[in-house]
Amino acid sequence: MSTPKSSPRAFRRPIPVTKTELEPFTSELTWQRAPGVPKPRPPRVVEQRLRILMIGWEWPPHHSGGLGVHCFELCQELTRMGHRITFVLPFHGPRTEIAGVTFRTPGDTPEGPYPGAYEIGGSPTRWDSGDIGTFNAWIGTLSAKPFDVVHAHDWFGTAGGSAIARRDGRPFVQTIHSTEYDRSLGHPWPDVLAREQLGIDAADRVIAVSNHLKEQLVERYKARAEKVRVIYNAVRPSERLSALGGAKKIVLYLGRLAAMKGVDTFLRAAAQVARSEPGALFVVAGEGPEYPRLLTLAAHLDLSDRVLFLGKVTDEERTTLLASASVFVLPSVVEPFGIAALEAMAAGVPAIVSKTSGVAEITTGMFTVDFWDIDEFASRIAELLAYPVLRHTMGEEGRISATREGWEERAIQTAGVYREVLAGRRR
Amino acid sequence: MKVVLYLHLHQPWRLARFRYFDLGSARPYIDERRNLEIFRGIAEQCYRPALARLAEALEEFPDFRLSLSVTGTFLEQAKAAAPDVVDQLRSILKTGRVSVLAETYYHSLAFLLPPPELAEEVDLHTAALQREFGIRATSLRMTELAYSDELAAFAGRSGFRAMLMEGWEGVLGDRSPTHVYESATMPSVRLLPRHYRLSDDVGFRFSSKGWSDYPLTSEKFVGWIAATPGDVVNLFMDFETFGEHHPASTGILDFLSALPHAVRARPGLEWATVDEARDLPPAGPLSVPRTISWADQNRDLGAWLGNDLQRSAFEAAKKVNLLAHRANDPELLEISRRLLTSDHFYYMYVGGHGADAGVHQYFSSYGNPYDAYANYMNALTDLRRRTIERLT
Numbered sequence: 001m002s003t004p005k006s007s008p009r010a011f012r013r014p015i016p017v018t019k020t021e022l023e024p025f026t027s028e029l030t031w032q033r034a035p036g037v038p039k040p041r042p043p044r045v046v047e048q049r050l051r052i053l054m055i056g057w058e059w060p061p062h063h064s065g066g067l068g069v070h071c072f073e074l075c076q077e078l079t080r081m082g083h084r085i086t087f088v089l090p091f092h093g094p095r096t097e098i099a100g101v102t103f104r105t106p107g108d109t110p111e112g113p114y115p116g117a118y119e120i121g122g123s124p125t126r127w128d129s130g131d132i133g134t135f136n137a138w139i140g141t142l143s144a145k146p147f148d149v150v151h152a153h154d155w156f157g158t159a160g161g162s163a164i165a166r167r168d169g170r171p172f173v174q175t176i177h178s179t180e181y182d183r184s185l186g187h188p189w190p191d192v193l194a195r196e197q198l199g200i201d202a203a204d205r206v207i208a209v210s211n212h213l214k215e216q217l218v219e220r221y222k223a224r225a226e227k228v229r230v231i232y233n234a235v236r237p238s239e240r241l242s243a244l245g246g247a248k249k250i251v252l253y254l255g256r257l258a259a260m261k262g263v264d265t266f267l268r269a270a271a272q273v274a275r276s277e278p279g280a281l282f283v284v285a286g287e288g289p290e291y292p293r294l295l296t297l298a299a300h301l302d303l304s305d306r307v308l309f310l311g312k313v314t315d316e317e318r319t320t321l322l323a324s325a326s327v328f329v330l331p332s333v334v335e336p337f338g339i340a341a342l343e344a345m346a347a348g349v350p351a352i353v354s355k356t357s358g359v360a361e362i363t364t365g366m367f368t369v370d371f372w373d374i375d376e377f378a379s380r381i382a383e384l385l386a387y388p389v390l391r392h393t394m395g396e397e398g399r400i401s402a403t404r405e406g407w408e409e410r411a412i413q414t415a416g417v418y419r420e421v422l423a424g425r426r427r
Numbered sequence: 428m429k430v431v432l433y434l435h436l437h438q439p440w441r442l443a444r445f446r447y448f449d450l451g452s453a454r455p456y457i458d459e460r461r462n463l464e465i466f467r468g469i470a471e472q473c474y475r476p477a478l479a480r481l482a483e484a485l486e487e488f489p490d491f492r493l494s495l496s497v498t499g500t501f502l503e504q505a506k507a508a509a510p511d512v513v514d515q516l517r518s519i520l521k522t523g524r525v526s527v528l529a530e531t532y533y534h535s536l537a538f539l540l541p542p543p544e545l546a547e548e549v550d551l552h553t554a555a556l557q558r559e560f561g562i563r564a565t566s567l568r569m570t571e572l573a574y575s576d577e578l579a580a581f582a583g584r585s586g587f588r589a590m591l592m593e594g595w596e597g598v599l600g601d602r603s604p605t606h607v608y609e610s611a612t613m614p615s616v617r618l619l620p621r622h623y624r625l626s627d628d629v630g631f632r633f634s635s636k637g638w639s640d641y642p643l644t645s646e647k648f649v650g651w652i653a654a655t656p657g658d659v660v661n662l663f664m665d666f667e668t669f670g671e672h673h674p675a676s677t678g679i680l681d682f683l684s685a686l687p688h689a690v691r692a693r694p695g696l697e698w699a700t701v702d703e704a705r706d707l708p709p710a711g712p713l714s715v716p717r718t719i720s721w722a723d724q725n726r727d728l729g730a731w732l733g734n735d736l737q738r739s740a741f742e743a744a745k746k747v748n749l750l751a752h753r754a755n756d757p758e759l760l761e762i763s764r765r766l767l768t769s770d771h772f773y774y775m776y777v778g779g780h781g782a783d784a785g786v787h788q789y790f791s792s793y794g795n796p797y798d799a800y801a802n803y804m805n806a807l808t809d810l811r812r813r814t815i816e817r818l819t
Binding site: 272276350364365367368375376378379380382383384386387389390392393394397 | 446447448449734735736739777794795797798800801804805808
């Protein structure tokens with residue numbers, strides 16, 4: 001390891017592009033090395049810096065899931081490597097700035113027909129398909145010519161992004177973080193589905209955040225497997241804060257309260273554990289459409305005084321929660337990646353995730369359970385509460401394994417995909 | 428120069444998933460059907476064909492000799508899952524050119540428990556050998572070739588005349604593993620050190636295509652043996668090397684078949700059993716104060732007791748075994764011994780990376796060491812409750 005992870009990022013100079021990026025892309029295996037093998041840092045060589053037009057949806061400090069974090073961290077590392085990014089967002093509002101990232105938003109451009117109706121960051125749920133159409137039409141007025149590559153995240157800007165890439169002869173890269181099938185638990189909104197399909201079909205390369213997701217893209221969206229690359233999410237190393245006072249054993253769920261997240265499994269397992277562990281407190285942190293139903297379920301399970309619904313938590317509260325938790329549970333029915341579980345591990349909290357979670361592909365240091373197996377979730381929670389040696393060993397080993405590869409590696413891999421599509425164009 | 432081929436046959440009783448909320452449910456800890464299924468698979472790949480090759484070799488080459496050890500848990504499973512394998516063993520033992528070694532019945536770390544446990548487990552094993560094969564074993568091997576001065580003293584007191592050990596520089600210093608030694612604490616016990624490099628050429632490296640000596644032929648291998656100075660080359664390895672660790676498609680069974688001929692073709696080489704080789708004149712006394720084994724790079728007990736999970740599980744298992752002795756209940760004592768089988772602790776190894784971790788994962792019946800620990804502790808906690816109930 002040539003770069004110590006602890007050095008403050010703000011004071012680090014941009015590093016030149018690494019040799020890995022220059023090597024012809026032969027196999028995904030170089031990315032998906034076994035988590036156990038320490039990764040040698042490749043020597044650095046000077047290379048052409050890329051100009052990237054990236055199309056997203058959300059950006060810190062306002063973000064609701066893994067997408068915003070992914071875009072932010074990825075851009076941070078890409079700019080450190082010397083690349084320049086113009087990031088397209090549908091909303092105005094406060095943004096955490098990164099040197100080297102320029103933002104474009106509807107209404108800020110004189111040539112755009114867009115009226116600038118969304119001056120204040122609105123809730124995505126208030127958008128209808130007409131708004132999305134307008135957003136994409138506005139993207140269509142941008143020029144891709146000043147850029148080397150156009151890169152869209154999820155379905156929001158696929159129509160506009162792919163159109164300008166084609167028109168201006170630039171390669172188009174599409175990252176899929178989750179699919180409409182999964183988010184809707186099998187009842188997809190046809191318009192969203194069509195936009196996902198468009199992005200996947202038009203892309204020179206598709207990036208999926210796990211193998212599990214890649215398989216789905218190949219099966220359901222008929223993506224050609226050869227053009228799909230897997231690049232996982234990552235977390236930053238974090239020092240575990242000293243645990244909060246009190247003898248409570250905290251079992252934590254942290255994430256959106258959506259049907260695909262399987263929070264009712266968490267509550268049903270909690271009901272089993274609560275009987276044998278009188279000291280255990282179950283915390284549900286996050287908001288979402290399932291909240292009223294889950295609240296009713298908790299009461300029905302006679303858990304009202306054992307479960308704490310915290311609602312939406314800030315990043316700071318998140319850190320505190322992870323620092324005080326004994327066990328982290330992510331029982332999702334479908335989970336393309338599950339970055340919260342990786343965050344928990346990085347904070348030294350042993351994690352229990354459903355077997356289909358993408359995050360389970362990059363580490364063996366967690367318990368994996370079939371999403372429907374409430375008894376097994378309950379047993380795993382109880383085991384972690386009952387056996388301190390297990391909790392401690394899993395926590396410590398997990399901390400190391402969760403941060404073995406970070407956003408820097410993910411950015412190198414993403415830049416590798418850019419080079420791949422550019423090389424394809426030159427031939 | 429004598430050549431000793433010693434093969435170890437073992438299968439553990441793997442635990443079923445025993446959940447935390449199964450405590451007190453009287454569910455069995457061991458899923459016998461699943462274990463027997465696994466056994467049948469390995470019998471098909473390995474035990475049946477390899478024993479057949481060995482029987483042929485013993486028939487064709489009157490000078491061929493062989494040594495074996497067979498754990499009690501192996502015998503139990505073989506009798507239930509593949510009795511013909513036990514018949515194969517009986518039939519090659521009838522040649523009189525195969526010696527069988529004693530060990531702990533349960534392939535356990537009983538030597539780390541208070542004294543009666545080790546003696547009782549070895550007695551159980553020698554009795555089983557007597558019962559199944561009509562053989563009285565007079566050489567001893569400990570689980571995973573564990574060896575120390577203290578174990579030699581135990582062996583001598585129990586009437587054993589030889590023990591196997593790892594021929595590791597860490598204890599041999601500049602002495603060669605190609606001699607027989609006598610225990611410094613118990614001179615009546617002769618020590619046969621394993622030639623780990625030549626043994627691992629077959630056991631680990633045989634099918635490795637990246638190895639500079641790949642492919643390994645019997646002629647090449649026996650050439651290496653012949654070029655080794657000394658009195659004896661001890662080739663000690665798992666029996667499962669032949670057909671399971673290396674599948675038949677690698678040519679390992681043909682290699683085994685070709686060995687007796689290749690040895691006979693080399694003047695100066697001669698097969699011997701462990702019981703014969705121990706009578707070679709000893710090259711001097713050898714003291715091994717700290718327990719060594721044949722596992723991993725460190726040759727210590729780290730493979731079973733190297734991390735907190737393993738140590739805490741083993742300490743808990745020791746206590747339950749003591750309680751089971753006190754409860755004087757044969758069934759509970761037997762279960763506590765099945766839970767002492769060393770494999771359970773081996774599965775809890777947290778390596779992370781390196782060659783050893785790969786070997787551990789290969790042998791594990793769990794997804795990761797945490798599964799292994801949690802499941803084991805649930806079963807052990809349940810047994811502890813049952814034993815305490817019996818005592819009160």
